[in-house]
Amino acid sequence: MPSFTVTCPHCHALLEVDGENQVVVGGKAPEAPKSGASLEGRLQALNQERAAARAKMEEAMRAEKAGAEIREEKFRKLLETAKSEPVTKPIRDVDLD
Numbered sequence: 001m002p003s004f005t006v007t008c009p010h011c012h013a014l015l016e017v018d019g020e021n022q023v024v025v026g027g028k029a030p031e032a033p034k035s036g037a038s039l040e041g042r043l044q045a046l047n048q049e050r051a052a053a054r055a056k057m058e059e060a061m062r063a064e065k066a067g068a069e070i071r072e073e074k075f076r077k078l079l080e081t082a083k084s085e086p087v088t089k090p091i092r093d094v095d096l097d
Contacts, residue, residue: 003017
């Protein structure tokens with residue numbers, strides 16, 4: 001039986017198999033795909049990532065500022081209601097005996 005070539009399903013290497021002895025005679029490693037990213041392309045991607053991070057940070061700062069304003073308004077309302085109520089002495093557990 002002659003030798004034949006198969007592709008490894010795991011690593012995608014080309015394997016030369018001797019059919020008579022049923023052994024791998026040789027092999028060729030798969031070619032690594034070349035990185036298509038150039039230096040300029042990578043710099044552009046980094047700038048885009050930086051701009052996206054800056055936009056997220058600005059949005060978080062706006063949300064925090066809006067939340068702080070809402071909390072300040074609630075505090076003012078509670079302070080006004082506390083000022084209008086009469087001052088009473090708090091009841092302690094000791095006083096209940």
